[in-house]
Amino acid sequence: MSEFDAIVVGAGPAGSSSAIKMASGGLNVLLVERGDPPGSKNVSGGILWGKDLSSIIPDWEKSAPLERYVERKVTSFLTHDSEIAIDFKTKKFQQDKTGYSVLRTRLDGYLARKAQQAGAMLVTGVTVDSLAMKDGKVVGVINEGETITSDVVILAEGPNPRVAISAGLREKPNDKTVAVGVKQVYKLPENVINDRFNLRGNAGFAGEYVISFLPNNVFAGGFLYTNKDTISVGVVINLETLRKDGKTHSFDIMEQFVQHPYIAPFLEGGQLQEYSAHFVYEGGYESLPKPYGNGYMMVGDTAGFSFSNGMILQGMNYAISSGILAGESAIEAKKDNDFSEVSLSRYWKKLEVSPAILDKKNFRGINSVVWSGLVHRTIPALLETSLQNMLYETGAPKKHLSQILLKSMSSTGVSSKDMMIQGYRLMRRM
């Protein structure tokens, strides 16, 4: 007999959600996290979109450490001198919240505690070295040569899942499946943040930026989120173009972003609290691994369930929802006392009709557009030149918009045919 019904490797949002689900369902669960306390390895924060926590923590909107709800969402192009943005604000998000900014050091601690309260055993400060295998089946985890057994192991290691990779359950991350993220947190008084972002009360700002002014064709996006009295800011850098360039350092890109004339004023006088780098998983539908097998399931970033389309960067929500579905599957498998691959395929059936998979499917190939010259160079340059030409009073009679566009296209070196083809692709993928 196994010592535990389930062992969860990693107490990020995926692992803890899964542990909460299973422990509340009566399973005997061990949750292992190498960080001590949980969250200490996952510094900084982001926006938690959606309401996936509701099914496991009904009062989460009251009890979780949420910073601000998103009321103002900016999607923006930054060129060297300019910013061109869509600035969407709606009172509708006051009543029905769509997302909250969170700080991971706090959120991860909260979720791990919830798992403990539900009855899971939480062990922190210990790294799982590998999986214990017997007759082609996962039968537990190994640490310092000692095996702890369980009926099922939930792998929730995040975007660089060493245990899953070394067991041959999925591929190593590569330049196509991960980007590198650099983040900083700045401390500023709450009222200063409210003034700078034109916010009131608990309302928050979430901005996503295309950073189009980097030298040598390196592609990167930026983000900036308001917390109560801190600002999370960072960049996500495409590894293919970074490597091709070979000269630019990711930290320099971060510096250039926070020093941009329309970003720097937001952060002015802020005290830098955290600085970290992390992988962002962004492989497409094609590169998803099979997330289950004999005696194991993979959840969250380990299974490749995060998503970015340039407008939005999501991962925590899929981490939570996939964690819950894996938990549900484990509870059902326990009833049948069958943790074989066939039995755990129920997890895949649940996933297939959930956003974790459907979003990947529907936005298949989005990466080739998000990380394209069209989005990162052509459109921003074209918009900047056109707006500039349109707004510039020369004293002469005004030109027609189409003339301005054509002139801007020729000065930025874009053919109208290119524009049509790429534009069509963009629309289709979005």
Add this chain to the structure above:
Amino acid sequence: MVLEIIVMVKQVPDSQEVVIDPVTMNLNRSLTRNVTNRADENALEAALRLKDSVGANVTVVSMGPPQAETTMIECLARGADRAILASDRFFGGADTYPTGLTLAATISKIGKFDIIIAGEETSDSSTGHVGPGVAEFLDIDQVTYTSKVEYKDGYVIAERELEDGTEVVKVPTPVLVTVLLNSNVPRRQTLRRKIDAIRKGFEVWDHDRIGLQPEWVGVRGSPTIVRRMRPIKERERAAKKIELSAVGDLVKELYEKNVLKLEVDS
């Protein structure tokens, strides 16, 4: 009869993880987490080595708030047999005097003991009072500044690190020993042991259980009065950028200014 060893530990803010703001060069305390005082980890390791070599029953005692739980579990996971946390709202705000008293009273309540081992000092207050204080309250001998502790036939043989050498002393038990920071390498906690430690659990004793009056402990029992605190002004430093090729010149300059001394091995 098996040797009874008591180890005194304290949870402190992690001094190794102190975050310095790169812009203002200020300390950021909001991000520091709590850990077991490092010298106390050396104290526990010294006890566990005695347990390995001559056999012993190791009990960990600590005075602290409920969140010291993680330190208690950690000590059990490293190999302690029992852990007792003296925790009570009356204990709050204690200086080193009632802290020593509380720990001494807790140890008396445990019963018979042969050796008490403590860290030399804590990284958050650095007084070094508590170990010797406990020895005085219990009216037993004490050996401080030790780097090595052994036991043979009713005697502790300890090596003391002094400024000009090492002193080896032999003291009959019961005795209290304080050990130096980094005097050994604490053993790792494994997943197996952590699981077992959590299952075993630790005890929480309040003032009543220990047999202390509220007015003897905590703030009320503390003779120290903090009048005033002031930050220390930072000294201006002549910051200088040095190219790798100019390191030779720098060494020469420091030597000429008598900052560096040349020592020739004979």
